[in-house]
Amino acid sequence: MSAEEPAGVPAFQDADLMHVTDLLAGPERERYMRVREFLQSSVRDQSIGYWNREEFPLALVSELGRQGLGALQLDGSSILLKGLMYVELARADVSLSALAGIHNELIVGMISQLGSEEQKRRWLPGLRDFSALGAFALTEPDHGSDISRALGTTAARDGAHWILNGAKRWIGAGTIADFALVWARDTADGGIKGFLVETDRPGYQATKISNKIGLRIMQNADISLADVRIPAANLLPGATRFAAAQGLLRDSRAWVGWQAAGIQLAAFDLARSYSLARNQFGRKLAGFQLVQQQLADILGNASASLALMVELARIQESGKLEMAQAAMAKATTTRLARASVAMGRSLLGGNGISADYGMGKLFGDAEILYTYEGSFEVNSLLVGRAVTGISAFTESG
């Protein structure tokens, strides 16, 4: 019990009131507790300065590598452990959880499932401990939600090479990665294919996107590709059709759901401790009924999100996860997250406006969760299509 708490109130253990973490078995539970402790003690508070300065914390990322967080796709972790690691990463810092999620789900996942033996030998050892970084380059300046239909970047085969031309936008780690996994349209057959493009190739240029209102630690970039020549062997052999990546893109929606649960636990942690420390009208904020309502609502939203994700993990573990299920989880948890951080923000009053108190940082970061990996609206439409049989995306369906 903290010194702030009145006598007679049971000691508060953790925001996980539903004991979700008890679902982890022995060694996975120990590993989870170790990483959680590390993230809370060595990342959470330290990340605020990096966020304010829009600076990438290289030393912290190396430490994440030492904690095994770059190898979650390769080390036999259960889906539940992986998910709860993303929860704890987001609870400490949402940008670093984004880095780890894109890294594991989209970069390591694509290379290990769709790459050649040579590509795996070349990239996976460095990716395992974050000594190598990849960027996932799909979105373009003129195409976001409709990218799978309208992608404009081109790849033209030229003997033993491919030549890439086009532009990408919002690409995480685009300025610091060793390579980008670029999706481009083959000018010969019109298919969308995945290519590994080393970032030091002539014609690859990445420019940092500054002044974001969230995910300020993540270095997002505008990328231009001007006659970038890469060896034919840089095409991912399993990614010669965009449909081949659908399973991984579906799973990466699920990863955002875990992030959304984590950001809400962070909002609850901050709101609870602030309300116990701050006095107004001669008593703790935590003693006011309306404040307790907000705490209960944030925790209820967080617990509902976590429970939905645990259920999703169960389906995913059976290999039967459907896109509509992942889309529903992503849309629902990010909608709840947005509401939770707004309550947390108001609970801190004026100090909720300053990122230095942590809550303002969460408030901005929640906006990104709501929009990337398919916006809230687009994921809702995927659910709508599944339950009505009617596609609302275009007039023709």
Ligand SMILES: Cc1cc2nc3c(=O)[nH]c(=O)nc-3n(C[C@H](O)[C@H](O)[C@H](O)COP(=O)(O)OP(=O)(O)OC[C@H]3O[C@@H](n4cnc5c(N)ncnc54)[C@H](O)[C@@H]3O)c2cc1C
């Ligand atoms: C911080 C950040 C990091 C990102 N990281 C990456 C990354 O690493 N790699 C990458 O490839 N991409 C990345 N993205 C891109 C992200 O996935 C896109 O921003 C997202 O898919 C939305 O596309 P858009 O921004 O072009 O919005 P648009 O598609 O232009 O949408 C604008 C608005 O219109 C709505 N809308 C669009 N179509 C419909 C429709 N049919 N019906 C109803 N509403 C609709 C959308 O929901 C949205 O509200 C990132 C984005 C951000 C902000």
